[in-house]
Amino acid sequence: MAAVTGPEIERLIQLLARVPGLGPRSARRAALHLVKKREALLKPLADAMQIAHERIITCTTCGNIDTQNPCTLCGDPRRDDSLIVVVADVADLWALERAQVTTGRYHVLGGVLSALDGVGPKDLAIESLIQRIATGTIREVILALNATVDGQTTAHYITELLSTYTLTVTRLAHGVPVGGELDYLDEGTLHAAIRQRTAV
Amino acid sequence: MDWQDEGIIVGVRRHGETSAIVELLTREHGRHVGLVRGGRSKRMQPLLQMGNEVVTEWRARIEDHLGEYRLEAKTMRAAHIINQSSALFALGHMCGLIRLLPEREPHHGLFDVMQIVLDKLSDSQLAAPLVIRFEQHILTELGFGLDLTECALTGAREDLAYVSPKTGRAVTRAAAAPWLDKVLPLPAFLIQNDQPFLMPDQQSIIDGFALTGHFLERHVYGPRGQEEPETRRSFIASILKRNQTATP
Numbered sequence: 001m002a003a004v005t006g007p008e009i010e011r012l013i014q015l016l017a018r019v020p021g022l023g024p025r026s027a028r029r030a031a032l033h034l035v036k037k038r039e040a041l042l043k044p045l046a047d048a049m050q051i052a053h054e055r056i057i058t059c060t061t062c063g064n065i066d067t068q069n070p071c072t073l074c075g076d077p078r079r080d081d082s083l084i085v086v087v088a089d090v091a092d093l094w095a096l097e098r099a100q101v102t103t104g105r106y107h108v109l110g111g112v113l114s115a116l117d118g119v120g121p122k123d124l125a126i127e128s129l130i131q132r133i134a135t136g137t138i139r140e141v142i143l144a145l146n147a148t149v150d151g152q153t154t155a156h157y158i159t160e161l162l163s164t165y166t167l168t169v170t171r172l173a174h175g176v177p178v179g180g181e182l183d184y185l186d187e188g189t190l191h192a193a194i195r196q197r198t199a200v
Numbered sequence: 201m202d203w204q205d206e207g208i209i210v211g212v213r214r215h216g217e218t219s220a221i222v223e224l225l226t227r228e229h230g231r232h233v234g235l236v237r238g239g240r241s242k243r244m245q246p247l248l249q250m251g252n253e254v255v256t257e258w259r260a261r262i263e264d265h266l267g268e269y270r271l272e273a274k275t276m277r278a279a280h281i282i283n284q285s286s287a288l289f290a291l292g293h294m295c296g297l298i299r300l301l302p303e304r305e306p307h308h309g310l311f312d313v314m315q316i317v318l319d320k321l322s323d324s325q326l327a328a329p330l331v332i333r334f335e336q337h338i339l340t341e342l343g344f345g346l347d348l349t350e351c352a353l354t355g356a357r358e359d360l361a362y363v364s365p366k367t368g369r370a371v372t373r374a375a376a377a378p379w380l381d382k383v384l385p386l387p388a389f390l391i392q393n394d395q396p397f398l399m400p401d402q403q404s405i406i407d408g409f410a411l412t413g414h415f416l417e418r419h420v421y422g423p424r425g426q427e428e429p430e431t432r433r434s435f436i437a438s439i440l441k442r443n444q445t446a447t448p
Contacts, residue, residue, distance in 0.1 A: 020217060147282065149288065153288045153292050156288055186273070187276050189279065
């Protein structure tokens with residue numbers, strides 16, 4: 001079939017189709033929408049992306065992404081210096097910040113240990129975490145990692161590494177989510193919930 | 201093409217936004233990979249964890265195709281061991297070993313062996329000898345099995361105490377005497393097939409891991425340009441530490 005549009009628009013569609021959540025059809029719709037709203041949307045979006053490309057950097061302290069180094073969170077004096085929340089990815093950091101559940105500092109590992117994907121300890125920011133802890137100001141490390149086999153293997157690995165330091169290592173609870181109905185939960189989650197039940 | 205089988209999940213990989221590519225060790229069809237549509241959904245994610253056991257139906261238009269799995273939970277093992285470091289390290293290590301096997305080749309008996317070992321991973325006393333046995337089994341499946349039935353030099357079947365690091369064959373204490381600096385100690389629990397199982401001591405566990413570790417390095421990791429996996433190292437360290445604290 002002959003191309004309906006020129007190569008420039010086709011390239012735009014192809015690039016948009018690589019964005020998570022967009023397939024070829026939705027990318028085509030998004031491209032058409034951008035072209036139609038050229039001044040109101042396409043131009044500002046292109047400018048914003050250009051600026052993001054130029055200015056966004058990775059924080060050398062925690063691994064978060066920001067336009068400054070140290071990042072806004074590392075530079076915030078109101079945050080608790082004695083607490084580090086370890087997350088696998090920047091998306092997890094954002095999720096915790098959205099929920100406003102902790103005032104501690106963060107440390108982004110950049111993934112989890114995975115033999116299948118060939119991710120070993122050297123591929124993660126574990127060494128820099130140890131260096132931060134070795135300063136002696138940290139009292140607690142919260143391992144906010146996914147409740148998956150890979151996530152918890154990483155958590156146990158870090159826990160073993162930190163066993164020589166005088167600090168408390170905690171991890172997130174596993175169990176029934178808010179709004180969860182027991183009837184619909186898998187037996188693994190129910191098992192974890194019963195095992196980690198708390199006194200009321 | 202379609203078949204039904206039982207399987208243990210040994211690997212899960214994201215595929216696109218919603219699906220997952222799942223690797224199973226099946227009872228009849230060996231290591232087998234397939235697509236699970238909706239595998240990244242909240243409903244499927246607890247099931248698609250390494251170590252979980254499933255009943256599976258595989259379908260493909262042509263046998264060579266990746267095909268699609270339909271999975272149903274049988275044993276949700278991952279949730280039971282997720283809090284135990286040594287069990288998780290062992291699970292990761294065992295799944296890594298399974299992934300070394302060629303795809304779609306039946307390995308009769310391996311499914312049952314893995315099932316037994318996974319069920320005992322929470323038992324800190326039994327886990328180590330069983331994982332060593334599992335490593336020995338994998339070496340056999342890969343064509344590098346250890347011959348621990350008789351002495352490579354004399355043919356004797358009694359007092360086997362060492363293994364040749366080159367051939368993987370057992371050697372008696374007397375025959376190994378001139379090469380004690382070269383041969384590998386053979387822990388007794390690896391040859392007591394017809395006798396009641398005696399719980400090995402700490403030194404036997406260390407010797408067992410050294411023995412299988414040597415041949416894994418020589419025949420498996422080395423030729424593939426790989427290092428000993430971190431999960432194996434962590435499992436050994438964790439289990440030895442736990443046994444040390446348990447011993448008064």
